Amino acid sequence: MNIQSYIRDIPDFPKKGILFKDITPLLGDKKALVYTVDALFELIDGQHIDKVVGTEARGFFFGMLLAQKLDAGFVPVRKPGKLPYHTFGASYELEYGTDRLEMHQDAVHKGERVLIHDDVLATGGTAKAVCELVEQAGGVVVQCNFLIELSFLNGREKLTGYEAKSLLKY
Numbered sequence: 472m473n474i475q476s477y478i479r480d481i482p483d484f485p486k487k488g489i490l491f492k493d494i495t496p497l498l499g500d501k502k503a504l505v506y507t508v509d510a511l512f513e514l515i516d517g518q519h520i521d522k523v524v525g526t527e528a529r530g531f532f533f534g535m536l537l538a539q540k541l542d543a544g545f546v547p548v549r550k551p552g553k554l555p556y557h558t559f560g561a562s563y564e565l566e567y568g569t570d571r572l573e574m575h576q577d578a579v580h581k582g583e584r585v586l587i588h589d590d591v592l593a594t595g596g597t598a599k600a601v602c603e604l605v606e607q608a609g610g611v612v613v614q615c616n617f618l619i620e621l622s623f624l625n626g627r628e629k630l631t632g633y634e635a636k637s638l639l640k641y
């Protein structure tokens with residue numbers, strides 16, 4: 472199945488110069504959805520996973536479905552101030568300035584094996600920050616798993632030392 476045809480390019484969104492990869496057509500097609508979850512699951516190659524950590528907001532969609540398929544729990548990583556309990560935080564660089572992500576302190580336990588999932592790997596700052604959050608909690612990052620990799624942004628370099636896998640490369 473050609474799932475690339477279910478991903479819509481939106482030029483200059485959310486700001487000028489960004490070619491946004493819109494995955495909503497893929498989410499809306501039941502066959503493409505099942506195919507994609509299965510293909511993302513294959514990337515994990517049978518490794519044992521205790522928790523899937525998904526990044527707000529588009530990392531939640533396939534992150535949850537993968538957790539169910541892996542018989543694992545799901546952990547949301549969110550923007551600052553959204554999670555109600557005690558959190559760990561990690562900051563990362565943006566093109567202009569910095570941003571921050573948070574995860575509940577009790578969401579991942581020491582030694583748990585974690586799959587990190589997000590829809591897009593771009594510059595890699597987000598995924599690196601999520602790796603830091605998991606490690607603050609004492610978790611082990613087994614794989615960083617993406618639907619789409621924007622290879623020309625070299626995000627993979629920021630994830631040196633981690634296994635990074637993606638389904639579609641641009």
Ligand code: AMP
Pocket residue numbers: 489490491492493526527529589590591592593594595596597598626
């Ligand atoms: P980065 O930290 O640069 O790797 O950016 C990854 C995060 O930003 C992911 O959570 C993506 O959802 C989002 N993102 C970055 N670039 C794009 C893009 N071209 N289309 C859709 N989402 C993007």
